[in-house]
Amino acid sequence: MRRLFVVVLFVAMFAVSGRAQQLPSRGGLTPQIETILKSIKAADKGQLAVSEEDGRFLRVLVAMRQAKSVLEIGAASGYSGIWLGLGARESHGHVVSIEFDPQRAKEAADNIQKAALTDVVRVIHGDAFTEIPKLQGTFDLVFLDAWKPDYIKFFNMVYPRLDPGGVFLAHNVVNKAKDMQPFLSAIQNNPGVFTSIVMPGSEGMSVSYKLR
Numbered sequence: 001m002r003r004l005f006v007v008v009l010f011v012a013m014f015a016v017s018g019r020a021q022q023l024p025s026r027g028g029l030t031p032q033i034e035t036i037l038k039s040i041k042a043a044d045k046g047q048l049a050v051s052e053e054d055g056r057f058l059r060v061l062v063a064m065r066q067a068k069s070v071l072e073i074g075a076a077s078g079y080s081g082i083w084l085g086l087g088a089r090e091s092h093g094h095v096v097s098i099e100f101d102p103q104r105a106k107e108a109a110d111n112i113q114k115a116a117l118t119d120v121v122r123v124i125h126g127d128a129f130t131e132i133p134k135l136q137g138t139f140d141l142v143f144l145d146a147w148k149p150d151y152i153k154f155f156n157m158v159y160p161r162l163d164p165g166g167v168f169l170a171h172n173v174v175n176k177a178k179d180m181q182p183f184l185s186a187i188q189n190n191p192g193v194f195t196s197i198v199m200p201g202s203e204g205m206s207v208s209y210k211l212r
Contacts, residue, residue, distance in 0.1 A: 033082065036114050040079045048104075049079035050145065050171060051201030058143060058169070061207075062087025065167060067141040068094070073128045073154055074146035075099035078108030078115075084143060085117035095121040096135060098128040100146075128154065138163050145171040151183035159192075159210075166210045173197060174204025 029037070040049060050058070062070060062084055070088055075081050075097040084095045097112075099105035105125035112121045124131050128146065140163045144154055151170060162168055170183065174197065177184060187195045187208045195208040 029086075033086070033115050036111055037079065037082060040077050040082075040111055044077065044079070048076040050083075051203065053200035054171065054203070054205060055080055055083035057198070057200040057205070059083045059087040061167065061169070062093070062141055063090035065141055066091045066093075067167075068092070069137060069139045069141075070095040071132070071135070071139045071142045071158065072097040073132075073142070073144045073158075075105065075108040075123055076145070077104055078111035078123070080143065080145065081108055081112055081121050081123065082115050082117060085112065085115070085121040088120045089117070093120070093140075096124060097121060098124045098126060098131050100125075100127055129157070132157060137161075138166075140166045141169070142166070143169045143171070148172060148176050148179035151180040152186055155183055155186055159190075162210050164210055164212050168193070168206075168208040168210065170206045170208075172203045173206045174199060175202065177204075 058080060067088065068091065070084055070093055072081055072084055072095060076099065078097070081095060081097040084097070088095050097108060099108055102125055105123060109123040112118055112123055138161045139158065142158050142162060144151060146154065155168065158168070168187070173180065173184060184206070187193060187206055192212055193208040193210050195206055197204055197206050199205070
């Protein structure tokens with residue numbers, strides 16, 4: 001099963017990175033969700049949201065992995081959380097999304113509600129270093145898009161709770177690589193994972209698969 005997932009993962013990475021611009025704009029989205037995603041992007045003056053291509057990649061990965069327990073560290077205004085939630089709906093899983101900034105956390109929760117995804121996505125306002133230990137169980141997919149120098153701390157915290165065969169994703173690993181060198185070194189040298197850097201959008205995303 002793991003071998004099949006790895007094969008499909010690399011097919012998906014090629015499909016998303018190589019052909020994203022050729023897909024129809026809606027791509028299986030309802031008009032309501034498409035409108036919400038566009039409104040989040042329009043209001044995103046700080047460019048905190050992932051690209052649409054990255055969002056589509058997240059959705060595919062969650063659904064393809066059949067992820068049941070997804071953790072998002074850094075919700076911003078809920079753009080990536082919606083994509084993760086759409087994937088989780090297909091996988092019959094759930095997403096916990098943590099955001100430190102109170103205004104962004106409120107926006108994320110509101111946008112998740114507008115997208116009718118509150119049954120699969122829960123937004124938590126708080127410090128992820130404090131909130132993650134409160135969560136029960138393990139994770140089979142983690143998406144990290146927070147303060148870049150903290151990436152290594154989050155990886156060390158979450159890695160023991162990532163299931164074998166689980167996937168750890170981190171955003172901005174190309175355009176902000178200099179801010180996360182300890183993290184990049186860890187995922188490239190940890191014998192318990194193998195990693196590929198993909199670029200559905202222009203920022204770069206690391207995909208690390210936990211072997212054991």
